[in-house]
Amino acid sequence: MARIFSHPLAxxxxxxxxxxxxxxxxxxxxxxxxxxxVWISALAAIGLNLLMGFAGQVSLGHAGFFGIGAYATAxxxxxxxxxxxxxxxxxxxxxxxxxxxxxRPILKLKGHxxxxxxxxxxxxxxxxxxxxxGLTGGPDGMTVARPVLFxxxxxxxxxxxxxxxxxxxLGAWLALNLVNSPTGRALxxxxxxxxxxxxxxxxxxxxxxxxxxxxxxxxxxxxxxLALFNGFITPDVAGFMHSxxxxxxxxxxxxxxxxxxxxxxxxxxxxxxALSAFQEYEHLALGFILMVFxxxxxxxxxxxLVALIARGAK
Amino acid sequence: MAEFLQFAFSGLTVGAVYALVAxxxxxxxxxSDVVNFAQGEFVMIGGMATVAIASAGVPLPVAAVAAIVVxxxxxxxxxxxxxxxxxxxxxxxxxxxxxxxxxxxxSAASFVFDKQFHTLPxxxxxxxxIFGGAAILPQSLWxxxxxxxxxxxxxxxLSKTLLGKAILATAANRLAAKLVGINxxxxxxxxxxxxxxxxxxxxxxxxxxxxxxxxxxxxLALKGFAAAMVGGMGSPIGAIVGGLLIGLxxxxxxxxxxxxxxxxxxxxxxxxxLFFMPTGLFGRASVERV
Numbered sequence: 192m193a194r195i196f197s198h199p200l201a202x203x204x205x206x207x208x209x210x211x212x213x214x215x216x217x218x219x220x221x222x223x224x225x226x227x228x229v230w231i232s233a234l235a236a237i238g239l240n241l242l243m244g245f246a247g248q249v250s251l252g253h254a255g256f257f258g259i260g261a262y263a264t265a266x267x268x269x270x271x272x273x274x275x276x277x278x279x280x281x282x283x284x285x286x287x288x289x290x291x292x293x294x295r296p297i298l299k300l301k302g303h304x305x306x307x308x309x310x311x312x313x314x315x316x317x318x319x320x321x322x323x324x325g326l327t328g329g330p331d332g333m334t335v336a337r338p339v340l341f342x343x344x345x346x347x348x349x350x351x352x353x354x355x356x357x358x359x360x361l362g363a364w365l366a367l368n369l370v371n372s373p374t375g376r377a378l379x380x381x382x383x384x385x386x387x388x389x390x391x392x393x394x395x396x397x398x399x400x401x402x403x404x405x406x407x408x409x410x411x412x413x414x415x416x417l418a419l420f421n422g423f424i425t426p427d428v429a430g431f432m433h434s435x436x437x438x439x440x441x442x443x444x445x446x447x448x449x450x451x452x453x454x455x456x457x458x459x460x461x462x463x464x465a466l467s468a469f470q471e472y473e474h475l476a477l478g479f480i481l482m483v484f485x486x487x488x489x490x491x492x493x494x495x496l497v498a499l500i501a502r503g504a505k
Numbered sequence: 506m507a508e509f510l511q512f513a514f515s516g517l518t519v520g521a522v523y524a525l526v527a528x529x530x531x532x533x534x535x536x537s538d539v540v541n542f543a544q545g546e547f548v549m550i551g552g553m554a555t556v557a558i559a560s561a562g563v564p565l566p567v568a569a570v571a572a573i574v575v576x577x578x579x580x581x582x583x584x585x586x587x588x589x590x591x592x593x594x595x596x597x598x599x600x601x602x603x604x605x606x607x608x609x610x611x612s613a614a615s616f617v618f619d620k621q622f623h624t625l626p627x628x629x630x631x632x633x634x635i636f637g638g639a640a641i642l643p644q645s646l647w648x649x650x651x652x653x654x655x656x657x658x659x660x661x662x663l664s665k666t667l668l669g670k671a672i673l674a675t676a677a678n679r680l681a682a683k684l685v686g687i688n689x690x691x692x693x694x695x696x697x698x699x700x701x702x703x704x705x706x707x708x709x710x711x712x713x714x715x716x717x718x719x720x721x722x723x724x725l726a727l728k729g730f731a732a733a734m735v736g737g738m739g740s741p742i743g744a745i746v747g748g749l750l751i752g753l754x755x756x757x758x759x760x761x762x763x764x765x766x767x768x769x770x771x772x773x774x775x776x777x778x779l780f781f782m783p784t785g786l787f788g789r790a791s792v793e794r795v
Contacts, residue, residue, distance in 0.1 A: 249597045249600075251600075251604075296779075296780045297776075297779075300779055302595075302596035302597060303540040303596050303597070303600055303738075304734070304779060306540075306596075306597060306600050307540075307730060307731075307734060307775060307779075308775065308776060308779050310727070311727075311731075311772035311773075311775045311776050312772075312776070314727070314768075314769075314772050315769055315772050315773070315776075318766065318768060318769050322765045322766065431723070432608075435604060435608070438601065442601060471616075472612070474608055474609075474611070474612040475608075475609060475612040475613060475616075477605075477608055477612075478605045478606065478607070478608030478609030478610070478611075478612060479605070479609055480605070481601060481602070481604065481605025481608065481609075482587050482602050482605035482606060482609065485591060485594070485598050485601050485602045485605065486587065486590045486591045486602065487590075489594065489598060
């Protein structure tokens with residue numbers, strides 16, 4: 192069991208199987224819509240997990256990159272008259288460049304200094320998005336043009352379900368490849384001990400920035416997809432609470448577990464929908480889950496389960 | 506000149522509140538290495554609980570004391586139920602726990618109280634005092650004076666009483682404090698109680714000027730944190746100077762540059778300090794032990 196699970200293709204295959212099963216199993220558009228939101232959030236969570244779980248660098252401002260991806264996709268077609276899909280690519284480039292510029296100085300910091308610096312970055316992005324109302328429509332949000340590919344408009348839940356599902360599987364596969372590459376080993380080394388990693392000849396600053404850029408691009412891609420899927424976005428997507436939700440997805444599912452990020456995203460997106468009668472208590476539950484998991488199940492759901500199964504097998 | 510003075514006074518008033526929040530941060534941080542993101546929630550509880558209790562017909566001073574007691578109880582519960590069980594966790598884990606606590610408390614406050622803006626009557630009327638062409642609210646003087654009294658009381662408590670010295674000893678070296686017989690867990694709990702009381706007092710003093718609502722704590726916590734960081738984490742003087750500095754920067758930034766980006770100034774200050782002066786104005790450089 193443990194050996195099957197450790198095969199490099201096992202996790203992407205598992206995610207693909209779940210995407211397929213849900214795609215044919217979930218009858219109503221409502222459930223497909225929720226599942227699409229899960230795949231999109233899971234992609235962002237995987238990105239953040241690469242940074243937090245593997246490189247060991249916290250970010251409390253990743254929704255900023257989500258917002259950059261989403262708003263680039265929404266704003267660029269209005270300003271430059273380009274296709275929304277090209278705008279999404281532009282958003283990814285923008286996120287990468289900003290991550291490079293911000294990451295250099297920010298990633299020199301450690302622990303709570305890093306947490307606060309990333310938090311400040313995220314809030315600044317959210318402020319710019321809601322204050323520059325000439326471009327972004329301000330706090331009320333803006334509509335996003337529908338993308339057209341080969342003369343066909345891409346819209347509707349069933350289309351976006353399969354697109355987001357496919358992107359998620361691809362994203363998970365690429366993330367696992369990265370983790371199992373020399374870069375991934377360098378990241379894990381600096382997670383365990385930065386000093387030891389530096390002594391072993393790893394260019395710590397460079398690898399941290401690489402992890403930051405990759406995770407920013409993942410998150411921006413998720414943001415762009417949400418903008419295209421929803422057709423409407425508000426600056427809340429870049430807000431502090433959204434950043435915290437991504438952190439909860441990573442922590443809940445398990446830091447350093449790619450599949451865990453999917454589980455974390457599923458819980459955080461699907462639970463409020465399932466408990467819609469208790470919607471008022473959503474934040475109460477979010478805060479509570481955050482505390483309980485960090486106190487009692489610090490490793491997260493998936494790593495804890497895997498450890499349990501591995502112990503059972505012996 | 507009148508305009509300048511006006512901005513300076515309003516900056517000092519908000520700055521005093523940031524300074525008190527930062528001071529609360531510093532106390533808890535020194536005693537336990539925990540960065541308490543729920544610090545702003547104490548300010549909110551101070552204001553909201555006073556409003557709620559006073560609206561039941563209780564005289565304002567009694568309501569204020571009762572609100573401080575409520576905040577202290579919440580601070581002690583936070584320490585006992587959320588921080589103590591996670592002892593030994595790394596800095597980021599503890600941050601996430603306090604963020605969880607902050608979200609939880611904020612949401613709970615929206616049920617216990619409500620989601621409306623509330624205010625309190627100014628303590629001594631609302632006829633502005635004119636000074637050099639600038640109008641100062643009497644309540645601003647209450648905030649500044651109250652802040653000063655709190656700082657002096659805290660200083661006396663920390664340097665003159667045995668209990669205060671135990672807090673300082675725990676802050677300096679937890680293991681050594683334990684060895685000389687200080688109950689460090691009790692001391693950390695005490696620091697949560699004291700900083701909850703400081704936060705609640707700040708909330709009560711400032712509510713007549715800025716109003717309060719269940720969600721005012723988040724931004725206050727972040728700005729108080731910015732203040733603590735600008736001053737240098739762990740330095741009480743740094744917290745006060747940092748708080749006033751952020752308040753002044755905000756007031757002048759809003760007055761002379763752009764009021765849209767008033768809230769951005771605190772975060773730009775954090776980033777600038779972290780990039781160019783990571784230990785802050787009064788902080789000490791830290792060395793990682795291998």
